[in-house]
Amino acid sequence: MTADVSFWIVQALNALQLSMLFFLLSVGLTVIFGLLHFVNLAHGALYALGAFVGFTAATLAGSYWAAFAAAPIVVALVGVLLYWALIRRMRSAGPMNQVLVTFGLIFVFLDVFRIGWGDIALGFAEPELFSGRSELLGVVYPTYRLFIIGLGLAVLAALSLVLTRTQIGAIIRAGVDNDAMAACMGINVERVFFLVFCVGCALAGLAGAVAAPVLSVTTDMGTAILIPTLIVVVIGGLGSLKGAIAGSLLIGFVQTFGSVLAPQLAAILIYALLAGVLILKPAGLFPARG
Amino acid sequence: MFHQTPLKTATVLLLAGLAVAYGLSTGFFGLELLTEVAILAILAIALDLVAGYGGMISLCHGALYGVGAYAFGSATVLLGWGAPAGLAMAVGGGALFAWAIGAVTARTHGIFFIMATLAFGQMAYAYLFESPVFGGNDGLPGVPRLDASALGLDLNDSLTFALTCLALALLAYAVSAALLRSGFGRTLVGIRANEARMRVLGLPVWRHKAAAFGVSGALAGLAGALAAQHTMYISPGLLHWTVSGELLIMVILGGLGTLVGAALGAGVLVFLKHEVSRFTDHWHLVVGLVLIAAVLAGGRGLYGQLEHLWERRRAARRAPPETPAPDEETTGHA
Amino acid sequence: MxxxxxxxxxxxxxxxxxxxxxxxxxxxxxxxxxxxxxxxxxxxxxxxxxxxxxxxxxxxxxxxxxxxxxxxxxxxxxxxxxxxxxxxxxxxxxxxxxxxxxxxxxxxxxxxxxxxxxxxxxxxxxxxxxxxxxxxxxxxxxxSNGQVNRPMGPWMFENGIKTVYTLAPDYAAGHQMIDNFKAAFEEAGGKVVGQEFTPFQTTKDFGPYLTKAKAAGPDAIFVFYAGGEAISFVKQYASFGLSEEVPLYGSGFLTSPLYVNAEGPAAEGVIAGLHYIPTxxxxxxxxxxxxxxxxxxxxxxxxxxxxxxxxxxxxxxxxxxxxxxxxxxxxxxxxxxxxxxxxxxxxxxxxNIVQNIYVFETVAGSDGLTQKLLGTVEAVRDPVNGCAM
Incomplete structure (x- = not known):
């Protein structure tokens, strides 16, 4: 390997960038899990929807920022539809029926993408503003990747502010702790659930639009990202912001440095990590409920 | 608690009868489908045994199935030990791998158990995908079928092979039903209902769960050995988590915790997919909508719904009409 | 169906x-x-x-x-x-x-x-x-996997590339493509200074591998990726600024006309070998x-x-x-x-088919990216490789 410090700084930035992508995806999923007790396997499909909607918006408007704006809005609207048509009814239907319904949604979305956008992989460019490279900590690094890191940190800061400092945040935390009790205290839990679900969907859509310029937009991208996202959520512990960020950082760094230091094991590492964590801490590292 | 109710017996016999009639009347491709259904039914029963009765929703049964197939393939193709040894290795290998997974994950529950099993399954998948010894992602060709000429059976004949798989599926059902009716099975259901209480009663819970998972793994290994013989070729795709996912869908669609529903779900999903894909490449869309509709229509699974209607009718006949129909608590999980 | x-x-x-x-x-x-x-x-x-x-x-x-x-x-x-x-x-x-x-x-x-x-x-x-x-x-x-990649070895060496770092997905085809290229390139006199196989279809971020490849200081990078992975790889390669320092060569599927436009300007200048180009x-x-x-x-x-x-x-x-x-x-x-x-x-x-292999560069055309022919290796025939009919 190399003893060059800048090499390790770049790899650390790579790890941070990957962690932030995971964070944007997993934070919505984990709060929906924790608050609604709802297993949304279609979360990955919503991420893919964000990427496809972003592709269309960016192509039509000729600007990346159209994708950045349209993806979270459109995906949140789809989330509203899903909530009223299915999710609300499924909340009391038990986890097995939730698995069946959201697995059905994965299948439906897969063909919606095929019919709407075709089978050929797509891509769109990063914004002009963040193209090229910048210098940071003495290394030259792709600016767009720095933007992803910054965006992830901004979302983290905003969410933690809302959760710890505002009334709605207190209500959400109360709901995660004990939703029946919160309802008894006169809180309209249904409305909070709905709001949280929509924000979670919007974040998934945003993650799709943000990841697309780095990756490619393919019909199976939602299924491919589902498992890593679930791993992040489960390792961190369900329902907590702290868990989501801890899980994201752990997976991002293990995957990046694993592929640098032990490339033969790269495919197995995150599963080994998951198994190890669950054997030692059967409810993840930072469960929201004791 | 598991009861072999008359309705259940009738459903099993009806399904078996339908399968035999279909097998005798269909062409080559129909036999391919029938064999696939019979093998997946064994696997689905194995999953329902632990998921429906032990509360252990596993996402590694595809991997157990693949381990069985690879054990059979290694014994016959790589080691040249012959099919009977391969069969034993598949059942034993599946059981051992499952027992180990069951033992180390015994403390996890719900989504955490699901993800822990997924982790072990995916590790096995990733290992075989990149392992040159087992042919990597190209897999191993040339897997032979068991020579059953001593019994007067030619397993290279499609119909004979399909009916043999069907008979083994019935056997898997009988073994699972017998196990669930034994003290072991009752304890397993007890653990699902209240693990803490069972532990306080002095039961070594983890050992019991691991043993149940091991039995399930043995059945999954058997299914894997049959799949290897059916296609005469094995590839790591057998172990992928999506196989486990689709399997779970079969079990839930058929009715979790009913055993016969698992087999029914396997049959319905395989034939539904086949029939839809005759008309469109977009079969995912149709199957997805059917799954959603199935939940909205009742959410008990196909056999669960049948049982629910049956019990309601019986109750209505027995009781005076003004008595409301009994709810799920009394009729569920018969 | x-x-x-x-x-x-x-x-x-x-x-x-x-x-x-x-x-x-x-x-x-x-x-x-x-x-x-x-x-x-x-x-x-x-x-x-x-x-x-x-x-x-x-x-x-x-x-x-x-x-x-x-x-x-x-x-x-x-x-x-x-x-x-x-x-x-x-x-x-x-x-x-x-x-x-x-x-x-x-x-x-x-x-x-x-x-x-x-x-x-x-x-x-x-x-x-x-x-x-x-x-x-x-x-x-x-x-055949070998047929497409073997000619690139001598061609690159003759065009002044002495050392190469290789990358490909970790599955059978990835190994065959790289192994064939490597054998031909080393036979011509070149040296492979490092190689890595990335987990197939699960690798989203090639950043760690690209950083490593750059640190090895080769004359060029030779890769095989196809479909969605090719798009991600080429875009990330360009975003790290490697196109200005280490040229990218590959198996032609990397910049297939089927999806090269999704790669955008990042694909310009990539040189690859394939059995067909539409130009x-x-x-x-x-x-x-x-x-x-x-x-x-x-x-x-x-x-x-x-x-x-x-x-x-x-x-x-x-x-x-x-x-x-x-x-x-x-x-x-x-x-x-x-x-x-x-x-x-x-x-x-x-x-197996006997056919020409074309070395081409992806360049900007009047509408979208197009392929510029750089060289033709005629009638490439596979060795018998143990085939007995």
């Missing part, structure tokens, strides 16, 4: 016009391709190319009727085998055409061989299929590109030409007078014709 597609090629005018050598026979062709799953786009291109060949050259065998039956492999080996059994045993096809994934080819090979059904492989590149596991019934009209300046290719573009609104990719040539090979075999499966298989391993990709023939020693 059993969308029966009766293709009636009889036409009175054509009967008079074309000097028909074929017999009045019915041929049933089974197209076994992925119509769903990750390779669905490839399956469709091959299908379109194949049907175009039948449409254009059907007149030459005008008194033969060709019926096409389609089945979807879903890119799953067991499904592929089930469907192959169905096509051969139930539909009783005379010829099978298709197969995109090497895994599916590996699964069906023994059955196809034992049933004595001729199979024209239209994509799957596993070297073994025309090597140690070759068959008198299986001819390949597409490429070849030959009359056969111009006619093909024009006909294909007219029908499908986009230029053909290498996959389309593979399907097209599978169709041409079938027409040639039928023209030679072959009527049963045995004779068709024998005729298919003797065909030679001028394809849009140049002169092609089947090597009787392996049943």
């Amino acid at each position: 059993t969308r029966l597609n009766r293709f009636l090629l009889a036409g009175a005018a054509m009967l008079l016009a074309a000097p028909s050598v074929g017999q009045a026979e019915d041929y049933k062709v089974g197209l076994l391709l992925p119509y769903s799953g990750v390779y669905a786009a490839l399956g469709q291109e091959i299908d379109d190319g194949f049907m175009l060949a039948l449409k254009e050259r059907g007149g030459e065998i005008a008194d033969a009727q060709i019926e096409v039956v389609r089945e979807d492999t879903e890119v799953k080996p067991p499904v592929g085998l089930s469907k192959a059994r169905k096509l051969i045993l139930q539909d009783e096809i005379d010829v099978m055409v298709g197969i995109v994934s090497s895994g599916v080819l590996g699964a069906i090979r023994d059955f196809v061989h034992q049933s004595g059904t001729p199979l024209i492989v239209a994509n799957a590149g596993n070297d073994d299929a025309t090597g140690a596991r070759c068959s008198a019934y299986i001819t390949r009209q597409s490429f 070849l300046d030959t009359p056969e290719n111009k006619a093909f590109v024009e006909a294909y573009t007219r029908d499908h609104g986009k230029a053909p990719s290498e996959y389309a030409v593979q399907g097209y040539d599978a169709g041409q090979a079938l027409v040639e075999a039928i023209k030679s007078g072959a009527t049963d499966k045995e004779a068709l298989a024998a005729a298919l391993s003797k065909v030679s014709f001028t394809s849009p990709r140049g002169p092609v023939e089947i090597d009787p020693a392996t049943n």
